[in-house]
Amino acid sequence: MTHQVFDELIGTPPPSRVDVDGIVRRERRSRSARRLGGALAAVLALALAVGVRDRPGAAEVTPRASASSPTADTRFRLVFDTxxxxxxxxxxxxxxxxxxxxxxxxxxxxxxxxxxxxxxxxxxxxxxxxxxxxxxxxxxxxxxxxxxxxxxxxxxxxxxxxxxxxxxxxxxxxxxxxxxxxxxxxxxxxxxxxxxxxxxxxxxxxxxxxxxxxxxxxxxxxxxxxxxxxxxxxxxxxxxxxxxxxxxxxxxxxxxxxxxxxxxxxxxxxxx
Structure with missing residues (x-):
């Protein structure tokens, strides 16, 4: 059976909820902090990042790509060819x-x-x-x-x-x-x-x-x-x-x- 036929039978799985863009941003911030060289600079950079993320009332940034993601089609076809x-x-x-x-x-x-x-x-x-x-x-x-x-x-x-x-x-x-x-x-x-x-x-x-x-x-x-x-x-x-x-x-x-x-x-x- 082809993958296309199976997809039509079982439907499309829902999109992943993993925030890939967020992971990339956090990795870049970590690398920048290490390149500062000084312990004080690294601590200040981490404090600023945590402060913005955890400040009460601060809105979580959602990647724009997820807002425009189409709704997954979970329907199926009646297939009897084999x-x-x-x-x-x-x-x-x-x-x-x-x-x-x-x-x-x-x-x-x-x-x-x-x-x-x-x-x-x-x-x-x-x-x-x-x-x-x-x-x-x-x-x-x-x-x-x-x-x-x-x-x-x-x-x-x-x-x-x-x-x-x-x-x-x-x-x-x-x-x-x-x-x-x-x-x-x-x-x-x-x-x-x-x-x-x-x-x-x-x-x-x-x-x-x-x-x-x-x-x-x-x-x-x-x-x-x-x-x-x-x-x-x-x-x-x-x-x-x-x-x-x-x-x-x-x-x-x-x-x-x-x-x-x-x-x-x-x-x-x-x-x-």
Missing amino acids: DETADATARRLGQELDRAMRKVAPGAVWFWMPDQPGEPRRPDGQAPTFSHRGRADLINGSSGLSYQGRRGALRLSISPEVHSDASSGPVSYYWACRMPPDVREDNRYHRVCEEATSPGGARMKIQTYTGKRQPTVQHLVVVQLPDNRTLELSVQNMVGVDESAVPAQPEAPLSREQVREIAVQIADQIKS
Whole structure:
């Protein structure tokens, strides 16, 4: 993997805080003092330097270069051109999800929940492991989530905004809340939908599904990404696998607003 690709995946590190100009100035003052030859002159020079630096109220001189230094770009790209870059992208996505979760929902805990029957058990406390299965247009990961006594499931996926359909050609993600004329609402759920725009200007769709027959709750947020991709984050109050999943409590572990904020924070870290 090239250094450029790694830089794009992990982002640019913040600029150094070492005051190089200050170190050079202090070294020059020390050399000048030694060249004076007399002990008295050296002591006076040191006293003046210390007096100016330590005088109460004296302002610290900041190098002009630091004031004009650009802000480091810590965002990353979704790169899948090799198995190595795809794995690095998956790891970075997991790190961003964990970071956003700890910021929006401090104290939230991951716990193992299988994605399908027979899946090998992983230790609790680990953020979801994302899988791309060799595809550049699809990546997903899921985990159990516990927050303030509420438990449920979280799933994050990235998929194409416009994909090809063999029968009808290109098909775009449907951003409108009103269902298309040829699509009927699922009468098992009550759906609340909101069309929105992220602080960065990306299209968003926020939905909440509440079961009419069972006390199920799911918050679903979709955010538009660069390069013909969308990010979808779902949190629900169900625990278990497939048909064995049951509601853990009446509410999802995270609120609608928290799911929205986590999705936005992750999307803001992905660049073209």
